[in-house]
Amino acid sequence: MRSPYFTKDHELFRQTVRQFMENEVVPQADVWEKDQRIPRDIWQKMGALGFLGINFPETYGGAAADFFYSVVFLEEVGRTGLGGFAAAVAVQQYMATAHLYHVGSEELKRKYLVPSISGEKVGALAITEPNTGSDVANLQTRAVREGDHYVINGSKTFITNGVYGDFVTVAVKTDPDAGLDGISLIVVDTDTPGFSAKKLRKMGWHCSDTGELAFDEVRVPTTHLIGEENRGFYYIMESFQLERLVGSLTAIGGMEKALDITLQYISEREAFGRPIAKFQAIRHTLADLAAELEAAKQLTYHAAYLCDQGETFVREASMAKLITSELGKKLVDGCLQFFGGYGYMDEYPISRMYRDARVGTIAGGTSEIMREIISRIMIERVRYESIYQEKASE
Ligand SMILES: Cc1cc2nc3c(=O)[nH]c(=O)nc-3n(C[C@H](O)[C@H](O)[C@H](O)COP(=O)(O)OP(=O)(O)OC[C@H]3O[C@@H](n4cnc5c(N)ncnc54)[C@H](O)[C@@H]3O)c2cc1C
The missing domain is CATH 2.40.110.10 (Butyryl-CoA Dehydrogenase, subunit A, domain 2)
Known part of the structure; x- marks a missing residue:
């Protein structure tokens, strides 16, 4: 779909990231899940390709790319359908290192940020x-x-x-x-x-x-x-808006993947002499979910736009986190239903996605806390000001 936010270069980058994830991550999913560990070399590979530095300045080994490169990257990380991997990457690149980048000393940036961008260190x-x-x-x-x-x-x-x-x-x-x-x-x-x-x-x-x-x-x-x-409390609060946006973006990638594999499955699986994709109950449920996903995505892109412009986006990030994580549970549950018994089997990725989606409304700020922030802005007219002056993409 055409979008005002993405250029041809963003889309080329998307293809590169997707290919990497499909070759290097998706085939390893079951092994990593069983080992309960993400191997070190995947960080180094992502570092070597420059993925881990798209949001940081060139002085530290980054690419200083605009925030929509991060949008693309995070959606594609989420699209692996491997929630644990998406969480690990998001924490490394947008949470553990965020404070170091914004207010850390030059010495700390050299010691921790630079090797995090190259994939040598994990935070x-x-x-x-x-x-x-x-x-x-x-x-x-x-x-x-x-x-x-x-x-x-x-x-x-x-x-x-x-x-x-x-x-x-x-x-x-x-x-x-x-x-x-x-x-x-x-x-x-x-x-x-x-x-x-x-x-x-x-x-x-x-x-x-x-x-x-x-x-x-x-x-x-x-x-x-x-x-x-x-000053730590204020640094934490400032970074929460980015963390929530990041969580929304990986959730969107995951939901798109869940919908894609479900569309594929319903076109292949037959019942009563027809592909189950012909049953209206299934078609309409998936149409509803696709519509809700599109709405959630556009809200999240709007938050990403504000982030890219250096605006405060606490309201939009909180709304996006609330909507995407709640929808994440509902959408994956709805999709799993149409896999029938296979959806409940571990070997089917939709089963893992179902388990992974549950934590979305808890980690990174619960849905109740998101509603609390939105209410305070809406009812008490609380205003959140940024304590960092520079744009997120600088
Ligand atoms: C898999 C996973 C990974 C995580 N990764 C990290 C990480 O890397 N770093 C990190 O620091 N934390 C991490 N967390 C922690 C996560 O951010 C917290 O679990 C979350 O913020 C909720 O805190 P809590 O578990 O203490 O619940 P509590 O704060 O005790 O909340 C319990 C319940 O009360 C509700 N509640 C609390 N206050 C209010 C209120 N004012 N109004 C209405 N309801 C309220 C909550 O919404 C929740 O339903 C992770 C959690 C999980 C499960």
């Missing part, structure tokens, strides 16, 4: 704790300054890339009495003494290493502070 972002997720301000992990080091104690949970990653951007309390104004972000190498990670077993996203992290007297140099001390 995680650790905000959620066993006792607090949505309520970020209530986090308890503590960092105390001792000379030129911080000493970190506490725990984090549900952390993507947390087990096999090389570094973690960790949200900590540096001033426990200051509420929102007492949170900071610090980078921790996962081989630092006192750091440990345990892999969690979960319903879907099996190839993604979701970890519970423990910090026991972990000492890191004060130079590992990202940005200013006690």
Whole structure:
């Protein structure tokens, strides 16, 4: 479909990414899911092709491409139908490294951002704790300054890339009495003494290493502070809008794939002497889902446009995350139905997509929290201002 957002170059890039994903990722899906691990070489391959740097400046090995290259990339990553892989890539490229890029020192950018772009290092972002997720301000992990080091104690949970990653951007309390104004972000190498990670077993996203992290007297140099001390809460809130947009884009890619394989299946499967694609009940259900997907996609593209223009897009990103993740569950469920019994079998990708879609309304901010943000903007007229001045594509 023609779109005002994409040029011929974007579409050429889409073909390149799709070919890579179809050759290098999709055939490996079952193995990675079984191993509960994404092999290192796939990061290096993506790095070598420049995929992991499209959203970063050339000085750090990136391509400084406009945000619609990220839209294309994330849709194609989602289109693998491998939710755990999409989550791992999204965290690496748009979450763990986002704060480093925006407010990290030059030293930190050289040490963590550059090797993340080349695929040599994998990063995680650790905000959620066993006792607090949505309520970020209530986090308890503590960092105390001792000379030129911080000493970190506490725990984090549900952390993507947390087990096999090389570094973690960790949200900590540096001033426990200051509420929102007492949170900071610090980078921790996962081989630092006192750091440990345990892999969690979960319903879907099996190839993604979701970890519970423990910090026991972990000492890191004060130079590992990202940005200013006690400004972490605001950095986190600023980045949430991008994270939610990114999650919406991978969800859209996944839904398009689910719809495509369903259309293929219903044209081949026969019942009562006809392809099941001829049954109106099936056709109309899929028509409804396709229409809802198109609406969700256009809302998400609008959020992406605002992001590309350097505008605040909290409202649109929250709406897009809400709509795409809720639709993700409904659409995959609807599609699976038309695979009949085969849809319930592990060897059919639609079965994995069904499991993977469930977490969409939880991870990266729950649907309830999205509704809360939208209501505050709508009813209390809360205004969110960007704390970063530059455009996302610069
Ligand atoms: C597979 C997976 C990967 C993840 N990856 C990461 C990661 O890489 N890094 C990271 O930091 N976190 C990660 N998370 C954590 C995720 O972001 C949190 O699970 C999520 O933000 C919800 O927090 P919680 O689980 O503590 O739930 P809670 O905050 O305890 O919420 C429980 C329920 O209460 C509801 N609720 C809470 N507050 C309100 C309110 N004000 N109004 C209405 N309802 C409310 C919630 O919507 C939810 O339904 C991941 C989670 C999963 C499952």
